[in-house]
Structures are given as C-alpha cells and as structure tokens.
Amino acid sequence: MTDTLPWQSRDFRSHMEEVEKTLLKNEQQVFIQPFVQRASEAKGPLAGAVVSVKATFDVKGQQTTAGSKLLGLQPAQQDAAAVTHLKQAGASIIGHTNMTELAYSGVGLNPHYGTPSNPLNLERIPGGSTSGGAVSVATGLADIALGTDTGGSLRIPAAFCGLTGFKPSQSSVSRAGCAPLSDSLDSVGPIARDVATCRLAWQIVSNTPATQMATRPLTLVVPENFGLDSLDDSVKSGFETVIAHMQAKGFSVKKMPLELFEDYKTLPVWQFSAIESRHHYDRLFDLASEQLDPRVSKRIARGIKVSEQEFEHTCQQRQQLIAQFREQFANTVFLLPTVACCAPKFTDFATDEDFDRINLLCLRNTTFANVVDGCSISLPFSHQNEPMGLMLTAMSGQDHTLLELAARIEPLLTALR
Secondary structure, X not given: OOOOOHHHHOOHHHHHHHHXXXXXXXXXXXXXXXXXEOOOOOOOOOOOOEEEEEOOEOOOOOEOOOOOOOOOOOEOOOOOHHHHHHHHOOOEEEEEEOOOHHHOOOOOOOOOOOOOOEOOEOOEOOOOOOHHHHHHXXXXXXXXXXXXXXXXXXXXXXXXXXXXEEEOOHHHOOOOOEOOOOOOOOEEEEEEOOHHHHHHHHHHHOOOOHHHOOOOXXXXXXXXXXXXXXXXXXXXXXXHHHHHHHHHOOOOEEEEOOHHHHHHHOOOOHHHHXXXXXXXXXXXXXXOOOOOOHHHHHHHHHHHHOOHHHHHHHHHHHHHHHHHHHHHOOOEEEEEEOOOOOOOEHHHOOOHHHHHHHHHHHHHHHHHHHHOOEEEEEEEEEEOOEEEEEEEEEEOOOHXXXXXXXXXXXXXXXXXX
C-alpha cells in the first residue's frame, strides 16, 4: 500500500493530547465510556493511529455495555479478537462508542446514553447502530471506528456522516469477544474516511496479509427491481448522477431486473435478529425489564410468535438464496444507494410508527448483503448539499476485489462531494 495515511504524518503526542482533552468533556455523547489505552507497540501499520471501539467489543478492564444498562456489570477480562489485532498493529484505543442498545436499529437512537448528533447537520441523526463510531471519525477524534454490521450498522452511519463504511465477509473477521445481535448476520468491520484506511483496518482485524490477495474481473449491475423504490428525490437523482458519471469515465454498468431479488423479498429477514438476540440475551437478563429500550424489547418480542419449525424453514430458505446468488453472481457487484433516504431529523421520530417506518427504510438496501452472506462497502458523495452513499456489494470472499474496485471509484465520487 502506497497511500499516505493521516496518522503517518502528524505528531502523535500533540494529537493525543488534543484527543484526550475532548474525551474528558464527552459533550457530544459520542462515547458511552471514554478511556485511553495508548499503544504499547511503537511500530506497526497502525502506529500513531487512533481507533474508537463500539461498545459491543470487549476491551480488557472496561465494561462491555452494548449500549444497555443491563450489561457490562463486570469489566472484561481480555480484549476481543479484533481489538487484539488492532493493538498488535500499533493502534491506540480511545473508548467505547455510543450505539443503539444491543445494536438493534439502523438509526442509532439510545434513550440511556443519549444520541450524538450528525456532525454534518446537528439536527439530524448519525445513523446506527454504530452511531458514536461514525461521529468519532467524522469529528476527527478517531482515524478508524471498529464496529459491527448486522443489517447496515457500519454502512448507514457512514452514508449519513460522509464516511466510508465496510462490511466484510462475515467469516473473514472473528467475532470472539463481541456481544451478538444475530449470529447469522453479524459482521465486524471499520468506518473510516477513505477506502485505503478501511482496507488496512480490514487486513489487520482479519489477519489477512496483502500478499495472499488476488483480484478478478467484476460485472457491475444495478438491480432495477430492488432498492430503488421509495427513494428521497435527492437520493434518486444523486444515484443516477453517480451512475452516469461512472459510465462517462469508462465503467460498464448494466441495469436490469433480476428474478432472484424477487425470491429475496419473500424472506422474513427480521426473524434472524429477533429470534437469535432473544436466545442470547434471555439467559443474561429479564427481557421484560423496564431498563430495556421499549423499541428494542418490542422487536425482540416478535420472535416469540415464530415456531422453531418456521425459523428452521427461514434458515433453509436463506441458505438456498446464498447458494443461488453465489452461483449466478459470483463475479458481480451490485450498485445501489446505501440508504433510500437522507439522514432524518431527530424530530422525525415523533411516534413509534415513525420510528418503525424510518428504521425499516434505512435498513432495506443494506440488509441484503448480510442475508446473502456478502461483503459490502458504502462510499460517500454529496448531492444537492446532502451527504449520501453509493453501496457496492459482492459475494462472500470477494473482499479484496471489492475494495480494489471501490478504490477506483472513490476518486470519481470525490468530485461530487
């Protein structure tokens, strides 16, 4: 990698002094628990880099709350696997970032610890569930935010906050020491300002040497029967502008309806998080507790009505879809708007009905990659003064090829920011 990354050209000591001053204030509710663990490694690809950690990850000596008042009662005894890799690469850790409770929404609201405002527009939400992580990068506190993505929790806040968010193939990064939402869908990945930083962060947390990577030609496809309805006008025109710009610069982009997406639409994807989160957390605390966000407990409770046989059928249906997508689209990258809407205002969530509607709209496009076991990245651009994202999604195991493609597209989008 030849890219010069921000931490490689700044004075580490003076930068950390400024970061620590800001952490002590924690005025923007970015962190559930700010703390500083300076790197013990003086060398490494992340020497001098500052990394924030979503509150789902164990950090030795810190309480892993997952955004809840019901968890993290005892400090973690060891670091999560991904945190270990980051520290070994020379990163300094600056705190547990705020998040949706149990990572169970795409909007990032948390009634217990507050919700950080979107740095690009303080009246708007940052997106979630990795809300504090995105804000920590957007405000310059962190170079990298370590987070999770069950249905878009890295890519949604990246799109809303003008950042790059990468959901790797689930199997590429260990989830050891990370509080789960859905064992079927959870992935571990980074948010950063650019593709180069996301790529480096992924290589480190996945323990994947660059020498082991190979790329292959990819076909770029816009699926006309998925992810393009109910778009905000600015998102619609912004996406069309980006595709036209790519084509003008020599990228071949096909637009076509794809029958397999009709099969995907029949899958009750909500069952995975509802049932699997209930299975995990029912052993740890009372799911009827008044200390649990009612909007979270309501979604977990939906799983009660699903029989074991029904969920087994859903899992089988998903595995069939994964096999079909891999067979038909092994060398395809799907292009879509990351989110169908621009970042909503906090005042848009007046009722639970508003919350449910907006949350589903935010998650609609991104969840696809988790369900079909793919890898996916959101690249930032701006249109009509609104930050938004272009999402590239490929099948599992195509991470390096996807990142290489993203690095080629990134400069084209920079002109639109």
